[in-house]
Amino acid sequence: MSATSMRLRDLGSAPVPADRRRWHAVVIFVHPTHDSLAGAALARYLRGLDGAGASADVIDLYREAVVDAAWSASPAPSPAPSAVPAGASAGPGRAEVQLPVALVSDHRRRLALADELVLVHPTWWSGQPALLKLWFETLWPPLPPSAGALQPTGPGLRLTGVRRITVVTTYGSSRAVNTFQGDGGARTVRRLLRWCCSPVTTVRRVTCYRIDRSDAASRQAFLDRVERAAERPPRPWRLGRSSWLAGRAGAASASVTAR
Amino acid sequence: MHALLVHAFAPTDPLGDALREAAHRGLDAGGHAVDVLDLERAGFAPVMPPAEWSRYGRDASDDPLVQWSIERVERATTLAFVYPTRWGGVPAVLKGWFERVLVPDVAFRFDDTGRVRAALRNVRRIEAVATYDHGRLASALTGDNGRWLVSRALRNATGWRTRLSWHGLHLATATPASSARFVEHVERALGRAR
Numbered sequence: 001m002s003a004t005s006m007r008l009r010d011l012g013s014a015p016v017p018a019d020r021r022r023w024h025a026v027v028i029f030v031h032p033t034h035d036s037l038a039g040a041a042l043a044r045y046l047r048g049l050d051g052a053g054a055s056a057d058v059i060d061l062y063r064e065a066v067v068d069a070a071w072s073a074s075p076a077p078s079p080a081p082s083a084v085p086a087g088a089s090a091g092p093g094r095a096e097v098q099l100p101v102a103l104v105s106d107h108r109r110r111l112a113l114a115d116e117l118v119l120v121h122p123t124w125w126s127g128q129p130a131l132l133k134l135w136f137e138t139l140w141p142p143l144p145p146s147a148g149a150l151q152p153t154g155p156g157l158r159l160t161g162v163r164r165i166t167v168v169t170t171y172g173s174s175r176a177v178n179t180f181q182g183d184g185g186a187r188t189v190r191r192l193l194r195w196c197c198s199p200v201t202t203v204r205r206v207t208c209y210r211i212d213r214s215d216a217a218s219r220q221a222f223l224d225r226v227e228r229a230a231e232r233p234p235r236p237w238r239l240g241r242s243s244w245l246a247g248r249a250g251a252a253s254a255s256v257t258a259r
Numbered sequence: 260m261h262a263l264l265v266h267a268f269a270p271t272d273p274l275g276d277a278l279r280e281a282a283h284r285g286l287d288a289g290g291h292a293v294d295v296l297d298l299e300r301a302g303f304a305p306v307m308p309p310a311e312w313s314r315y316g317r318d319a320s321d322d323p324l325v326q327w328s329i330e331r332v333e334r335a336t337t338l339a340f341v342y343p344t345r346w347g348g349v350p351a352v353l354k355g356w357f358e359r360v361l362v363p364d365v366a367f368r369f370d371d372t373g374r375v376r377a378a379l380r381n382v383r384r385i386e387a388v389a390t391y392d393h394g395r396l397a398s399a400l401t402g403d404n405g406r407w408l409v410s411r412a413l414r415n416a417t418g419w420r421t422r423l424s425w426h427g428l429h430l431a432t433a434t435p436a437s438s439a440r441f442v443e444h445v446e447r448a449l450g451r452a453r
Contacts (some may be wrong), residue, residue: 032309066306126412127348127404130305130355136346142392173375181415182407184348191401192347213373 022053023163023233026114030061030121030132037211037219041168042120044223048230057110061131065099099138108139111159116234117197119189120168126178127185136188140196162197164234165189167205168226172212204229260453262291263328263335267298267342267353274438278341278388281442285449286339294331296324298352305355317364328360332379337452338417339386340409348404357408366416375415382417384452385409386424388445394431424448 027045031038042058049056111117121132128136139157167189171178190203206229208214208222264282268275279297286293296303303324311319320326332338342353349357361367367375387409391398410423426448428441 032307032312062306062309066308125354125357125361126408127354130307130351130358133346133348133354134305134351137351140346142343142345177375177415181411182404184402184404184407187402187404188347212369212375 021055023055023115024113025049025054025056025116025118026111027056027058027118027120028061028132028135029058030119030129030135032062032066036122037170037208037222038120038122038168040219040223041170041206041208041226044227045118045120045168045230048227051227052231052233054116054233057113059107059110061135065103065131065135099134104135104138107135108157111157112161114159114162116164116166117159117162117193118166118168123169123171123178123185126181126183128188136193157196159197162201163236165193165197165201165203166229167203167207168229169205170208170211170222173210175207175209178209202235260289260291260336261331261334262286262293262337262339262452263331264293264295264339264341265298265353265356266295267340267350267356269343270297270300272343274390275341275343277442278390278445281446282339282341282386282388282449285446286337286452288446288450289452291337291452294335296328296331296356298356303352303356305352305359307355307359311359316362319362320359322359325359328356329365332360332365333381335382337384337386338382338413339388339449339452341388342390342405344389344391344398344403344405347401349408357413361413361416377416377418379417382421384422384424385413385417386426386449386452388426390428390430392430394429397431398429424452 027042029038029042033039034042046056046058119128119132121129124130127133167186169185186205189205194201194203206222206226208219211219264279264286266275266279266282268279270276279295283293283295298305301324304322311322317329340349340353342349345351348354361379363369364378366377366379368378370376387406389405391403393401406425410425414421414423426441426445428438430438433441
């Protein structure tokens with residue numbers, strides 16, 4: 001209980017950047033190329049943010065972690081196929097597949113300033129692309145099992161300033177197929193990523209299904225929805241910054257007085 | 260009978276090694292010719308490079324590990340996955356294996372209307388061995404995306420006649436004795452897989 005109330009008292013304690021406009025969004029973009037529907041969605045989201053007077057910081061994970069970095073996506077000395085039955089005989093190997101520490105600590109600093117966290121990515125195999133999962137696993141490494149706590153991820157970072165998580169994502173197949181397959185990506189954000197923020201962080205998703213078979217009109221409609229969603233400011237949640245209750249009251253009165 | 264065993268534990272995890280060896284022995288005893296892919300020891304790169312994405316399909320990758328995996332997947336009658344649950348689902352390295360290996364014309368085909376059709380009809384059985392860092396309640400609350408992925412999305416690619424067995428160990432409530440029993444259970448269960 002005390003740990004929880006400590007966290008609650010910390011709400012909104014992230015440092016405020018000098019150039020902050022109405023709110024500050026950190027946008028994580030995960031797609032091999034900007035020349036894609038996800039890339040177009042990113043451009044429209046940024047335009048929406050700009051139109052609404054928000055500042056944005058884009059983390060282009062593919063560019064930062066794969067294209068620019070020494071850390072490479074192509075396997076460096078992967079064994080010849082004949083040698084692959086890789087088991088006990090395969091030598092010491094690497095400790096863990098992880099993103100470089102310098103990259104991730106830079107991201108930690110940038111994330112601490114966020115009022116809104118935006119994930120723009122395609123959904124592959126009913127979840128986030130492996131690069132985004134790798135990023136999650138590096139930022140929030142697993143707890144030792146002995147901890148046994150409900151906290152689903154590591155002790156790591158707590159993004160207490162994030163008021164809203166927005167997911168902008170595209171699916172190859174229809175909503176029905178994805179619902180049947182469990183839509184693991186949505187569950188990961190709603191149940192786990194939200195835990196890494198604050199108890200009152202909201203989650204919303206802007207989705208485009210069935211892009212394998214969609215026409216230009218439905219893609220355009222999706223991009224329009226993306227821009228409209230970006231223009232909506234996250235709800236302010238506080239009068240004072242001291243407690244969850246005050247936060248809820250703040251949110252209620254702010255919506256009445258309107259800004 | 261051919262089996263492909265995909266292992267996604269970190270090389271530093273002794274329980275992972277014990278489970279891999281037990282699964283290997285079990286499949287062997289059941290009469291399978293077993294291929295083992297230890298993703299982290301082999302240095303499998305989970306992130307699909309941009310060049311591979313732009314050519315997305317059976318021959319898109321020149322990574323020998325991907326090509327090796329595609330050959331084995333296409334003739335396997337049994338697929339076995341041994342992995343630790345991370346972030347409520349399969350670890351990134353195994354997710355990357357799905358994305359890079361199970362591509363169009365390997366795992367699925369698009370029919371005339373653009374619908375996805377199963378292409379891995381050769382797989383008759385899937386065996387999954389997963390560990391969870393938490394107890395049953397916490398795991399239920401966070402959801403089990405790995406199981407959704409293997410039981411639904413993957414079987415969408417193998418056809419619904421493929422049978423699935425799930426073997427889970429909840430580490431928060433496990434003791435050394437129960438972990439050892441679980442390893443024995445895995446060996447026996449995979450020995451029965453047909």
